[in-house]
Amino acid sequence: MRKDLLVLAFIALLIAVIVNGTKIQSVEEYYLTHIDDITEDAETVFISIDAGAVLDNWDKLDPALRDEKYVPEDGVILEKTEYVLRPNDTVFDILLRTVRHNKIHMEYQGADENVFGSVYIQGINHLYEFSCGPLSGWMYSVNGEYPEYGVSRYVLEDGDEIEFKYTCDLGRDIGHEFTREEGRKIQR
Amino acid sequence: MKNKLIALFFGIILIISFVCAPLAVAAQSTDDEHVKKQILETIDGIIEWKKRTMGIASDRPLLNNEFLLNAGDASGDWYPIGIGRSGYPDDYESYLAVIRDVVQKRYQTDELLSDTKATEWHRISLAILAMGGDPVNAGTDSKGNPINLIADGTYNRGYNVSLGKQGINGWIWGLITLDSMRYEIPDDAYYTREDIIVEILRNQLPDGGFSLNGKEADADMTAMAIQALAPYYNSEETYEYKQRATNEHVEKSVREAVDEALDTLSQIQLDSGDFSSWGIANAESTAQVMVALTALGINPLEDERFIKNGNNLLDVILQYAMDDGGFIHSEKFDPENPSALPDESNTMASEQVLYALVALYRYLENFRSLYDFREEMDSALKEKIAELQDAIDDIPNDLTAADRPVVEDLFATYLTIPIEERSYVFNYYKLADAMEALGIPNTSEPIAPNIGINNGGNGTIISFFEEDVNHDKTIFTEADAEAVTSLPDEMTTEHYVEVIKLMERLDRAENKEEFEHLLDDLAAKKEKIKEIEAEIAAINQLIIEHLYPIDEIGIEDKATVEEIIARYEALSEYDQQKIQGIDDVNRALTDINNTIRAYYISGTLAVIAVALSIILVIRARKRKFNKLKQKMLLEDQ
Numbered sequence: 001m002r003k004d005l006l007v008l009a010f011i012a013l014l015i016a017v018i019v020n021g022t023k024i025q026s027v028e029e030y031y032l033t034h035i036d037d038i039t040e041d042a043e044t045v046f047i048s049i050d051a052g053a054v055l056d057n058w059d060k061l062d063p064a065l066r067d068e069k070y071v072p073e074d075g076v077i078l079e080k081t082e083y084v085l086r087p088n089d090t091v092f093d094i095l096l097r098t099v100r101h102n103k104i105h106m107e108y109q110g111a112d113e114n115v116f117g118s119v120y121i122q123g124i125n126h127l128y129e130f131s132c133g134p135l136s137g138w139m140y141s142v143n144g145e146y147p148e149y150g151v152s153r154y155v156l157e158d159g160d161e162i163e164f165k166y167t168c169d170l171g172r173d174i175g176h177e178f179t180r181e182e183g184r185k186i187q188r
Numbered sequence: 189m190k191n192k193l194i195a196l197f198f199g200i201i202l203i204i205s206f207v208c209a210p211l212a213v214a215a216q217s218t219d220d221e222h223v224k225k226q227i228l229e230t231i232d233g234i235i236e237w238k239k240r241t242m243g244i245a246s247d248r249p250l251l252n253n254e255f256l257l258n259a260g261d262a263s264g265d266w267y268p269i270g271i272g273r274s275g276y277p278d279d280y281e282s283y284l285a286v287i288r289d290v291v292q293k294r295y296q297t298d299e300l301l302s303d304t305k306a307t308e309w310h311r312i313s314l315a316i317l318a319m320g321g322d323p324v325n326a327g328t329d330s331k332g333n334p335i336n337l338i339a340d341g342t343y344n345r346g347y348n349v350s351l352g353k354q355g356i357n358g359w360i361w362g363l364i365t366l367d368s369m370r371y372e373i374p375d376d377a378y379y380t381r382e383d384i385i386v387e388i389l390r391n392q393l394p395d396g397g398f399s400l401n402g403k404e405a406d407a408d409m410t411a412m413a414i415q416a417l418a419p420y421y422n423s424e425e426t427y428e429y430k431q432r433a434t435n436e437h438v439e440k441s442v443r444e445a446v447d448e449a450l451d452t453l454s455q456i457q458l459d460s461g462d463f464s465s466w467g468i469a470n471a472e473s474t475a476q477v478m479v480a481l482t483a484l485g486i487n488p489l490e491d492e493r494f495i496k497n498g499n500n501l502l503d504v505i506l507q508y509a510m511d512d513g514g515f516i517h518s519e520k521f522d523p524e525n526p527s528a529l530p531d532e533s534n535t536m537a538s539e540q541v542l543y544a545l546v547a548l549y550r551y552l553e554n555f556r557s558l559y560d561f562r563e564e565m566d567s568a569l570k571e572k573i574a575e576l577q578d579a580i581d582d583i584p585n586d587l588t589a590a591d592r593p594v595v596e597d598l599f600a601t602y603l604t605i606p607i608e609e610r611s612y613v614f615n616y617y618k619l620a621d622a623m624e625a626l627g628i629p630n631t632s633e634p635i636a637p638n639i640g641i642n643n644g645g646n647g648t649i650i651s652f653f654e655e656d657v658n659h660d661k662t663i664f665t666e667a668d669a670e671a672v673t674s675l676p677d678e679m680t681t682e683h684y685v686e687v688i689k690l691m692e693r694l695d696r697a698e699n700k701e702e703f704e705h706l707l708d709d710l711a712a713k714k715e716k717i718k719e720i721e722a723e724i725a726a727i728n729q730l731i732i733e734h735l736y737p738i739d740e741i742g743i744e745d746k747a748t749v750e751e752i753i754a755r756y757e758a759l760s761e762y763d764q765q766k767i768q769g770i771d772d773v774n775r776a777l778t779d780i781n782n783t784i785r786a787y788y789i790s791g792t793l794a795v796i797a798v799a800l801s802i803i804l805v806i807r808a809r810k811r812k813f814n815k816l817k818q819k820m821l822l823e824d825q
Contacts, residue, residue: 032775035775103732128304
């Protein structure tokens with residue numbers, strides 16, 4: 001009788017385990033599959049992608065791109081989204097993860113293929129440099145500051161907020177003047 | 189007596205000037221020799237520095253396989269342009285082979301070289317010319333037609349997208365490229381030279397300069413605009429257009445616009461002789477001004493407008509030299525360009541100084557200007573131009589009617605010079621001014637419609653150095669054959685450059701027949717590399733299409749994920765690096781496998797639980813039965 005109770009308890013335990021889930025993982029497996037989980041003590045950053053400036057310069061936009069598919073009605077391609085910051089992540093790492101996870105088109109030039117010595121973002125969501133006039137292209141800021149150097153050179157810290165913005169006027173329309181080095185290097 | 193004295197006085201003056209003139213010339217020429225030697229040493233130093241940064245031995249070419257990986261892009265093409273224009277010995281042929289292949293590959297895509305940047309065509313065309321190639325014949329496109337980079341990148345660019353889509357740079361570099369061989373523009377072309385010239389002029393700022401953002405003169409952009417307009421400096425044609433910045437209607441000749449730009453450059457030059465843009469003095473800005481001055485035949489070493497506190501442009505540029513042979517961007521830390529450190533040679537500063545020094549040397553040697561890739565004029569014509577220039581210099585400032593025949597005569601000589609070469613009469617403007625003062629009608633033909641004379645041809649290479657450039661190497665050697673046979677059977681994209689190089693060399697070799705058997709092998713290898721490239725692209729596409737959002741990956745995706753991993757693992761280690769997001773694929777597979785394992789565990793546990801339950805029930809029944817049995821037994825008793 002007592003034995004039966006023991007067995008009964010064991011069955012109950014088994015059911016409890018099954019109900020609770022049996023995804024038993026090794027430490028490596030857990031780390032690999034949960035690397036981007038946002039937990040309470042995880043370091044995170046925020047990222048948004050915005051092409052709002054194009055809305056005010058619609059006449060300058062490449063006619064082939066005058067579509068909601070490329071420029072959403074409110075200009076927002078990606079709302080502010082939180083991502084886990086892995087050690088030594090640069091702005092580029094986060095952007096790459098973001099666009100892949102959200103299936104947003106992005107084209108870039110590798111660090112060894114250009115004169116920046118950094119990855120250079122050519123186009124996001126099919127909006128490229130010069131898609132909206134000769135003074136247009138993608139710029140990024142971290143915590144409101146425009147860092148003036150390449151995305152793959154900017155190492156992020158916990159809580160940083162990255163904004164990718166499309167400018168149609170060398171940055172003046174998004175509150176930041178484009179600079180000589182950027183201009184010169186991009187153009188060559 | 190008085191007359192005698194005067195005669196004596198003039199005699200002495202004459203003697204002095206006869207004696208001193210050669211002395212001055214001699215001093216001048218030894219000075220020049222010294223400067224030229226210094227320029228050559230500096231050029232050599234820059235190339236040696238660049239080699240060291242890439243781990244290349246001094247006696248090996250800079251344009252090695254690693255460098256050639258960047259053929260056809262902005263980080264690759266400017267060193268070859270500087271090298272080619274100086275004739276520095278290097279592997280020109282290989283660069284040409286690879287850049288042509290890169291162009292052909294990019295021509296397979298819809299955007300060709302670029303949807304937006306015409307300057308891709310310009311830079312690549314100049315690089316091909318510098319390496320001794322022909323951009324009019326840059327391979328074949330997907331339909332089998334010859335690729336004409338000049339047509340597609342300049343006068344016909346407008347059929348596709350505006351040459352100025354990227355701004356003023358597109359017009360400037362378009363014109364530089366168009367005049368690099370004085371290309372002829374066909375009648376059915378989209379743009380004429382005049383169209384492009386006007387677009388550049390329209391962008392001139394009220395202060396006389398040019399800039400990217402259209403506010404105030406930027407040294408670099410002003411210099412580049414001058415470089416483009418230089419071949420038209422001697423044209424009397426005026427252009428009517430609406431100035432962009434002011435919306436005013438303007439009528440101007442190129443000479444007037446360039447003179448304004450030169451004034452602006454002289455004004456914005458710093459007291460140190462430096463040029464800065466956006467507030468920081470830097471080597472590149474000064475280098476661009478040097479190229480602009482030499483294009484106009486203004487001596488950067490002597491022209492007073494560009495010497496500040498005794499510093500000429502060469503003095504200024506050399507202040508950016510480092511002991512290692514390279515050049516720094518700026519002596520101050522430039523927050524706008526943090527990759528360029530004040531104490532570390534910088535690749536972009538070095539490459540621009542390289543071609544600026546090449547431009548200066550070409551000027552001092554009386555070679556064609558930096559971006560004029562045509563064959564040198566014959567010596568008779570050079571001589572004629574030199575004499576004409578000397579004679580123009582002798583035109584007195586205070587003209588009288590007596591000077592009229594001389595001036596008319598000089599103008600007649602000027603008109604005998606072919607129109608496309610007239611920009612090399614650097615002081616023509618003095619003649620034009622004299623003619624105007626004397627009321628002599630200027631009947632010189634407009635330059636723009638008459639400057640186009642060539643439909644193709646290879647860029648000319650002239651060597652500053654004793655070693656001659658062996659760019660027409662036409663023998664395929666045993667060592668080359670050895671290089672082919674030592675290529676591994678298993679191709680990877682790592683061998684791309686080597687295969688292209690050897691194929692081109694063999695294809696062009698005089699003794700091609702001797703090694704014909706190797707050509708098939710090389711072609712097969714090239715084909716294999718193309719397949720691998722396609723496979724890399726396919727795997728990358730597969731990952732992007734099927735893996736995201738990664739949270740939604742489930743057991744049903746197992747086959748796809750395993751396929752990706754299998755195809756990834758089939759690649760060589762080198763090619764595997766070109767797959768993006770393989771971490772995510774592994775993560776997805778782990779996740780899927782964990783889920784499957786969890787199902788198995790749950791299943792097993794469930795089976796155990798059910799079995800135990802059955803045992804429990806059986807036991808309970810047994811007990812009940814036994815109880816019943818016992819009860820019956822008791823009752824029986």
